[in-house]
Each structure stands twice: as C-alpha cells, then as structure tokens.
Amino acid sequence: MKNVSVSAPAVQKKTFADRVRLEIRTSGALYIMALPVILYYLLFRYIPMFGTVMAFQKFNIAKGIFGSPWIGFDNFITFFNSYYFVRLLRNTVLISLTDLVFNFPAPIIFALLLNEVNNRWFKKTVQTISYMPYFVSIVVLCGLVIDFCQAGGVISNAFSLLFGESVNLMSKPEYFRTIFVGSNIWQGLGYGSIVYIAALTSVDQELYEAAVIDGAGRWKQTIHITIPSIMPTIIILLILRMGSILDVGYEKVMLLYNPATYETADVISTFVYRKGFVDYDYSYSTAVGLFNSVINLCLLTLTNYVSRRAGEISLF
Amino acid sequence: MAMVERKTLSRRVFLAANTLLLILIAFVCFAPFLHVFMASISDPALVEANHSIILWPLGKVSPKAYELVFKNDNIFIGYRNTLFYVIVGTVLSAFLSLLAGYVMSRKRCRWRNGFAFFITFTMMFHAGMIPTFIMVKNYGLVNTRWAVILPTAVSVYNTIIMRTSIAAVPDSLEESAHIDGAGDWVILFRIIFPLVKSTFAVIVLFYAVSKWNSWFEAMIYLTQRRDLYPLQLFLREILVQAKAASSADSDVVLYETLQKYATIIVSTLPILCVYPFVQKYFVQGVMIGSVKG
Numbered sequence: 001m002k003n004v005s006v007s008a009p010a011v012q013k014k015t016f017a018d019r020v021r022l023e024i025r026t027s028g029a030l031y032i033m034a035l036p037v038i039l040y041y042l043l044f045r046y047i048p049m050f051g052t053v054m055a056f057q058k059f060n061i062a063k064g065i066f067g068s069p070w071i072g073f074d075n076f077i078t079f080f081n082s083y084y085f086v087r088l089l090r091n092t093v094l095i096s097l098t099d100l101v102f103n104f105p106a107p108i109i110f111a112l113l114l115n116e117v118n119n120r121w122f123k124k125t126v127q128t129i130s131y132m133p134y135f136v137s138i139v140v141l142c143g144l145v146i147d148f149c150q151a152g153g154v155i156s157n158a159f160s161l162l163f164g165e166s167v168n169l170m171s172k173p174e175y176f177r178t179i180f181v182g183s184n185i186w187q188g189l190g191y192g193s194i195v196y197i198a199a200l201t202s203v204d205q206e207l208y209e210a211a212v213i214d215g216a217g218r219w220k221q222t223i224h225i226t227i228p229s230i231m232p233t234i235i236i237l238l239i240l241r242m243g244s245i246l247d248v249g250y251e252k253v254m255l256l257y258n259p260a261t262y263e264t265a266d267v268i269s270t271f272v273y274r275k276g277f278v279d280y281d282y283s284y285s286t287a288v289g290l291f292n293s294v295i296n297l298c299l300l301t302l303t304n305y306v307s308r309r310a311g312e313i314s315l316f
Numbered sequence: 317m318a319m320v321e322r323k324t325l326s327r328r329v330f331l332a333a334n335t336l337l338l339i340l341i342a343f344v345c346f347a348p349f350l351h352v353f354m355a356s357i358s359d360p361a362l363v364e365a366n367h368s369i370i371l372w373p374l375g376k377v378s379p380k381a382y383e384l385v386f387k388n389d390n391i392f393i394g395y396r397n398t399l400f401y402v403i404v405g406t407v408l409s410a411f412l413s414l415l416a417g418y419v420m421s422r423k424r425c426r427w428r429n430g431f432a433f434f435i436t437f438t439m440m441f442h443a444g445m446i447p448t449f450i451m452v453k454n455y456g457l458v459n460t461r462w463a464v465i466l467p468t469a470v471s472v473y474n475t476i477i478m479r480t481s482i483a484a485v486p487d488s489l490e491e492s493a494h495i496d497g498a499g500d501w502v503i504l505f506r507i508i509f510p511l512v513k514s515t516f517a518v519i520v521l522f523y524a525v526s527k528w529n530s531w532f533e534a535m536i537y538l539t540q541r542r543d544l545y546p547l548q549l550f551l552r553e554i555l556v557q558a559k560a561a562s563s564a565d566s567d568v569v570l571y572e573t574l575q576k577y578a579t580i581i582v583s584t585l586p587i588l589c590v591y592p593f594v595q596k597y598f599v600q601g602v603m604i605g606s607v608k609g
Contacts, residue, residue: 029500030425033415037470038434040412043455044448044467045438051447061450110341116334129342131595132349135587137529139548140580143555144348147576154351157367166367190345194602218327251532255556269445276446277536289444297441 055287068283075287084271088288092267096248099181100241106185107192108234112222114193115200127197130190142255145183146170171260180256180265184249195237196230203229235307242303247296268292347371349588356381356577360570381574385582394547397461398528401546405465406523412470413519417478418504423487432479439472449536461544463537468530474519477601481515482508518601521594528587547583554579 024031050065055075057068079085110130117123136144148155149169160166169175207225216224250269257265268288276285351370355363359375366374385391419425420432448467457463485508493503509516531548538544555576 027422027425027500030419030422033500033504034419034431037412037416037419037475038431040466040470041435041438044451044469045443048443048447048451049441051450052443054447054450113334113338116331117338122335122338126338126342128592128595130345131598132588132591133345135525135591136584137548137551137587139529139531139551139556140584143551143576143580144352146556146558147573148348152367154367154369186345189341191598191602194599198599198603217324218330254532255552272445276449282446282450286444286446289442289446293442293444300440 052286052290052293054283055290057283059283059286061282071283075284076291078284079288079291084266087263088266088268088271091264092248095177095180095253095265095267098177099184099248102181103184103188103192104238104241106189108196108230110189111193111196111200112226114197115226116218127190127193130193132190133187134191136187138249138252139255141183141187142252145179145256149175149179170256171258173261173264176257176261176265180252183256184252195233199230199233200226239303239307242299349584352577352580356574356581358574360574363573381571381578382582384571384575385578390545390550390553391547391579391582393543394545394550397544398547400461401464401530402524402527405469405527406520408465409469409471409474409523409527410516410520413475413478413523414504414509414516416470416475417482418500418508420475420479421483422500435470435472435475445536452537458537459539459541459544464530464534464544464546467537468526468533471523471526474522477519477522478512478515481512485511514597514600517597521597522601551579551583 054065054068056070056072057065058071059065059068114123114127117126133141147153150156151166151168153166153169156166156169159169169179203226207229208221211221211225248267248269250267250273253265253267253270254273257270269292272285272289272292275281275288279285347369354370354373357377357379358370358373359378360381362374363370416431416435420428420435422428425431452458452463452467457466489507489511490503493507498506529548531546531552534544534546534549535552538549
C-alpha cells in the first residue's frame with residue numbers, strides 16, 4: 001500500500017523540465033528538422049497574413065502597419081461599388097469556368113482516343129509528342145501566342161481566310177478567352193492525360209472480355225466499363241480543380257493581356273498587381289487581394305465538404 | 317487490347333478516323349516548334365513575306381539569327397542567373413521538403429498533425445501580393461538573389477508528395493534502426509532516403525521546372541538589379557513586350573522576327589533535350605500527386 005502511494009505521485013511529479021529533457025533526447029532531431037520549414041512558413045506566409053490588416057488602414061509606408069490610421073471597411077466598400085468589381089469578378093469566373101469546361105475533359109477524351117489505338121509504337125509516339133508543349137516556359141508560350149496571333153501571324157492569317165483581313169487578335173477583347181483557353185489546352189493536353197492513360201491501363205481486362213460475350217460493342221464498353229473505371233480519378237482531379245475557381249493563371253493573363261483587352265482579360269489578381277505595383281495603392285490592392293483569398297478559402301472548404309459528403313474522397 | 321475482336325465496318329471507320337485525328341493532334345503539338353525552328357534559319361525577307369506555317373527553311377539556310385542572339389549579353393546573363401536560381405533553389409527546396417516530409421510522417425511525433433496543418437493551411441489562405449512584398453522588403457531581401465529563392469522556397473504540394481512516399485516505408489525498418497541506436501538523421505539519410513530516392517527525384521524535377529519557369533517574383537523583387545534577372549525576364553522583354561534592341565544596325569531590324577525565333581529555340585532546346593531522360597519521373601510524379609496527399 002505504501003509502495004503504491006509513494007510511486008504514483010513520483011510518476012506524476014515528473015517535472016516539466018524532465019519531460020522536455022526526455023522529448024529532446026527522443027525526438028530533438030525532429031524539432032531541428034522542422035525548424036527551417038516552420039521559419040519559412042512563418043516569415044513568408046504567416047507574418048504577411050498579419051500584414052493584410054493594412055486592407056483596413058490608410059497605409060503609409062513611412063508609418064508602417066503600426067502607425068497607419070484605421071479606416072475600417074472603406075477600401076472594400078470602394079471596391080464593391082466600383083465599376084471594376086463586376087468586371088473583375090465576371091472575367092475571373094468566366095475565364096476560369098471556360099477553362100474548366102474545355103480544359104478538363106480534353107485530356108480525358110485524348111486518353112480515351114489513345115486507348116483505342118492498338119499499335120503501341122504509334123501510341124507511344126503520339127503520347128511523347130503531346131507532352132512536348134508542357135516543357136515550354138510560360139513566357140515563351142505567351143511569346144509564341146502573341147507572335148502567331150498578331151497581324152500577319154500564322155494563326156491570325158489562318159483566321160483571315162475565314163473572316164477577311166488579318167488583324168491583331170491580341171487586341172480584340174472578344175477573342176481573349178479563346179486564346180487563353182486554347183493555348184492552355186495546347187500546353188496541357190498531353191501532360192494532363194498522363195494520369196488518365198495510367199488509370200486506363202489498370203482497368204481489369206476481364207471486364208471487357210465479359211462484355212464482349214454479352215454482346216457489347218466498343219461504344220457500350222467505353223460507356224459502361226472504361227469511363228466508370230476511371231471515374232474516381234476524374235472526380236478527385238475535378239475536386240482539386242473546383243477549389244481554385246478564382247485562381248486563374250494570372251501570370252499568363254499578365255503576359256497575354258494589354259489595355260485593349262482589359263475589358264475581358266483583367267482578373268482579380270492582375271488588378272491587385274496593377275493597383276499595388278503600378279499605382280502604389282497598397283491598402284486598396286491588399287483589400288482586393290484579401291477579398292480574393294477569403295472567397296478562395298470558402299470555395300476550398302465548400303468543395304472539400306461536398307466531396308467528403310459525396311464519397312470517401314477528401315483532400316484534407 | 318489483347319483480345320480477339322470482330323472488326324466491323326464501323327469499327328474500321330472509327331479506327332481510321334481516330335488515327336487521323338491523333339496524327340493531327342500530334343502535328344498541332346509539334347508544329348509551332350517546327351515553324352519557329354525552320355523560320356529561324358530561313359531568309360528573313362522570305363519569312364516576312366510568308367504568312368503561313370513554315371515546315372522547311374525558306375531560301376538559303378543561315379545561322380545569322382543565332383549569331384545575333386549570342387551577341388546579346390542578356391541571354392548569357394539570364395542563363396547564368398537562371399542556372400544559379402535553379403540549382404541553389406532546387407537543392408534548398410528539395411532538402412527542406414525532404415526534412416518536413418520526414419517529420420510529418422513520424423508516428424511517434426505528437427505534433428506532426430499540427431505541423432501538417434500549419435503547412436497546408438497556407439495553401440488555403442494566401443496573404444496576398446502586397447503584404448508578402450512588404451515583408452520581403454522589410455527583411456531586406458529586395459534586389460538580392462535571395463528574393464527570388466526564399467519567398468517561394470517550400471511548396472506544400474511537393475512536401476506532401478514527399479510525406480506520402482516516406483510514410484509508405486515500413487515502420488519496422490525504422491524501429492530496428494532505432495534499437496541499434498540510430499538517431500533521426502541517420503534513419504532519414506541512411507535508411508529512408510535510399511528507399512524514396514525516386515520520389516525525391518520527382519520533387520527535384522518539379523522544383524527545377526517551376527524555378528526555371530518563374531519570372532513574376534523576379535519582376536517584383538529585382539526592380540533595380542537587371543544584372544540578377546533570370547532568363548525568363550529577359551525573354552519577356554524580347555518576346556512579350558517586344559522591346560526591339562535599339563540599334564542602327566540594319567541587320568538587327570531585318571532580323572527582328574528571326575531573332576525572336578532563335579531566342580525561343582536557344583531558351584527551349586536545352587529543356588527539350590533533357591526531357592526524354594526525365595519523362596519517366598514526370599509520369600511518376602503525376603501519379604503520386606493524383607493520389608490523395
């Protein structure tokens with residue numbers, strides 16, 4: 001009895017210092033390993049998050065975040081009431097949705113078409129060539145697009161055969177989205193199909209044999225066997241894509257647009273960039289950026305929630 | 317498909333149309349490279365007059381455009397800086413992701429989930445361009461090489477790929493090493509690393525490609541240091557902003573378009589040459605990435 005009462009408090013009385021010592025001995029190295037990464041995220045991700053308070057200030061770079069006067073939601077109100085709000089939201093969502101509608105199924109269709117090919121050499125060659133555009137840098141890609149679409153350029157000329165004179169397509173607001181999405185497809189088709197091609201090769205061949213015995217043709221086999229087999233892959237990639245509806249590839253927009261096409265091309269991120277780095281309106285730019293981040297966070301949380309409810313697939 | 321099938325007429329028609337379509341797709345993927353290369357070695361006047369796709373050299377083949385490109389110091393400066401950013405940046409980033417991936421996959425580490433959330437949360441919420449810029453400026457990094465390397469040093473995505481791969485290594489290996497008295501550093505580099513080498517190669521590749529491609533950070537952080545510009549920023553000036561080299565030299569004017577094309581080839585060919593050798597890692601990487609992180 002005495003023994004118990006002595007040893008039990010002894011276990012509890014292990015001091016904080018003791019526990020720290022034990023932790024350091026057993027997993028001190030883990031802390032050292034994690035430290036640089038924690039520092040990185042603190043310095044370049046979390047501390048700037050506190051910087052977003054300048055969205056609620058009349059920020060003055062000389063006074064800094066702690067000295068600038070507070071103005072509440074003025075920047076947001078100005079933004080929501082401005083002509084740009086509707087335009088930016090519309091462009092961002094439209095570009096993103098158009099990209100989703102065309103660019104999401106394209107690699108799937110490409111993979112399905114490749115899957116029908118019996119000649120392995122031909123399949124491999126087409127596949128290898130289709131990856132090539134992925135290795136062109138964004139800047140070079142946009143350089144190519146601009147060169148081909150300017151007056152006298154290859155695409156512009158082909159276009160002129162159908163519609164008359166060869167014009168600079170880059171200065172036509174009505175074509176911006178087509179150009180943006182089209183060049184995305186060109187660059188991402190082969191690369192995007194990799195995962196589907198791999199999923200297709202792992203479909204159980206016996207299913208097809210059984211279907212043939214049941215008298216199903218190729219089309220029926222595709223609809224009832226092939227597509228359902230790759231459905232999980234399709235869904236997870238779709239969820240990943242849905243969360244970033246407002247995350248248009250703004251670097252590419254920035255390289256392709258010009259004042260003549262702002263009407264259809266200007267997206268939230270490019271506006272944030274211009275307000276901040278061209279007009280030096282730091283507070284306003286931060287406010288618009290914060291608006292974007294909050295919407296993104298909501299979309300991500302929502303898609304994750306929906307996907308968790310819909311099935312076992314969740315991202316976090 | 318390894319099975320015997322009846323080739324009906326409609327099946328034959330489909331296969332023929334499919335083959336044609338795939339050839340067309342492959343051609344569209346490849347044609348711009350061909351056009352740019354063939355035009356770059358053609359006669360500039362003929363290229364100017366030509367308005368359709370160029371599939372073979374026009375006029376006399378000449379390397380003149382390439383000579384002009386190599387006379388341009390910016391291309392060399394850009395290449396040198398980009399090499400620095402790609403090599404130093406990739407080594408640093410891949411190493412940090414390896415460490416973080418290892419920590420996140422240790423089951424005996426009680427704070428690993430908190431640590432993982434700390435990292436993944438940054439993927440869901442961004443501070444935004446200006447607050448990040450102001451902080452980087454406060455740290456004194458603006459107009460230094462480190463402004464290109466540090467603010468984008470760790471990618472959540474690559475770190476999670478690394479974690480997934482390390483977590484798949486059987487615990488028994490770690491336990492037996494632990495009994496032999498090995499610490500975490502030894503376990504990571506002697507036991508785990510050799511087993512996850514191919515995933516490490518994948519993230520090295522992903523990091524290298526994103527650093528090679530990157531221009532935006534350099535544009536906002538290196539405003540006063542043209543000598544530190546990566547290649548992509550010079551390319552942007554030449555290809556996107558179309559800043560013609562101011563020169564009285566008539567060749568420069570005549571060769572403007574060809575020089576652009578030659579620049580594209582010079583800046584893209586090295587990557588296209590490396591690509592057949594790394595293709596396998598890319599395919600592998602896409603596969604790991606699409607599995608739940």
